[in-house]
Amino acid sequence: MEFFEQSDNNNWTPVTATGLAGYAVAALLVLWLAHGEYRWVFVLDSANLAFHEAGHPLFGMLNDRLTVYGGTLAQLLFPLAVLVSFYRQRATFSCAFAVLWLGDNLFNIAVYMADARTQVLPLVGNGEHDWTEIFSRWGVLQWDTGIAATVRLTGWLVVIGAGLWLGYRKLAEDA
Template sequence: MKEMDASSKQSTVSEWTKVTAPAFLVCTTLTLLLAYFSNTGSMWIPILDSANLMFHEAGHPIFGLLSDRLMVYGGTLGQLTFPLVTFVRFLRQKNSVAAYLCFLWFVQNLWNISTYLADARAQVLPLIGGGEHDWTEILTRWNCLQNDTQLSRQLIFLGLILIFIAWHSLFQHWKSRKIPLPNADSHT
């Protein structure tokens, strides 16, 4: 039974791209940097958040095609869709590092959204092209505008939990490449 478990684990692990020590170190460093800069200071990471903003703004008319009521949600859905689609793509390819980095981008989007969410009542963040604040409209519809900052903190916490789970998975992939698993044929 142990031989079967070891060989099935070996085939499962070997199907995924190997996580090298430098790749694991880079992913860990990026995780720490993104977690820090996404939740402190200006909370704006230029290259990522500029892309996030582009997907956010594109999401409004795209999701608006489905329904006028859906248009306000389209920004948030738009900025989450692209990282999630790329994550799933790399997951299907069993590319551990690329999938992790796309999931990290997805979580960084959650943190970016939490900043916008926390601003629903205060409305001090600059809006592209003026207009209505998405999260003011959304939380007003849900009758929970007064909970904007609490919901924002919960979204930050959710992101931290998700990234820890993803990092732990990446760690397991990195660790598994270092431990040679017994081959069922070596016992004959």
Template sequence: MQPCTGFTDEIIIMKSKLKNLFLYVPLDVSFLSLIGRIIILAVLLIWGWKLIFASIASNAAGKSFLHLANTPFHEAGHVFFRPFGSFLHSLGGTLGQLLMPLICTVVFLLQTRDTFAASVGLWWFGENFLDLAPYIGDARAGVLPLLGGNTGHASPYGFHDWEFLLTETGLLRYDQAIARLSHGIGSVIMLLAVAWGGYVLWKTYNESV
């Protein structure tokens, strides 16, 4: 029975560590700060809801101002992964766009110990999947305006990241399905992020009154 008891204790300890990591609430959150965070969460919920239920073809995420923040990280990803060959160079834009909000989430979670800020970072991470979905779905059509004003059809092979990636992997005919998958993954992540942030704020309120 001792090995079983030891295993149970390890599970309890692990649960406690995870709870402390993801649901940690600082004791010095002011009432005004709490109100501000509630407003931020409400904006993310409403905004995210609109993006989630917009069609991929509408490119709602790509037309939002947040796309302007995502684009530099996309382009930086291309630069960073350029030395690793043409495939990773093309994939690097997507990786850079996804890694930056993920890094922010981890930093907020582990270094600054701000779980609400981490939930906002996770929402941003999910939003980037929605931002990428129209680009993925445009792989065959090649009509989406790209950086510089060109389209996929008007550009040399390899300029449109996802046309190149899906062609090289033999998955080009699945571009619409992969775009829907990206949109779906992003939607789930954004909703989980809002739920996480909401629970953290609820716990913050309960511990501050």
């Protein structure tokens, strides 16, 4: 596959110390806000919500049963598409920020998942709770908070992983 065969260390945009610090600040801000009182990263999560709401009818067009998954799928597929595009351009920082965006979506999804049984979150749209429906279909509603914790942990790994990767790229350049 061309996508992977192209990995050539020399073509990546150079990592500067300022850029590395910039990622660290942005990642800490996202982590802080996503785990703060409102569990909401302003601007970014508003955009994520817009993608989420667009995803329901988009995937619904493919199949009715997909409608309920569409919101979450859009939240994951948009950052992944952006990541692939930046990866092909070897745009180092843009890749890291796309991964940070993906990580924030995982935090955002985890908040919604964990709410499946309690249903205290204010909902947009027709008020139907995606994760109550999805977890009920799967027969795992009682595990909502456990699954949410796993998704949240994945978000942490993704955000930290992108930072480590940037650091690795900097070391590889300096060597």
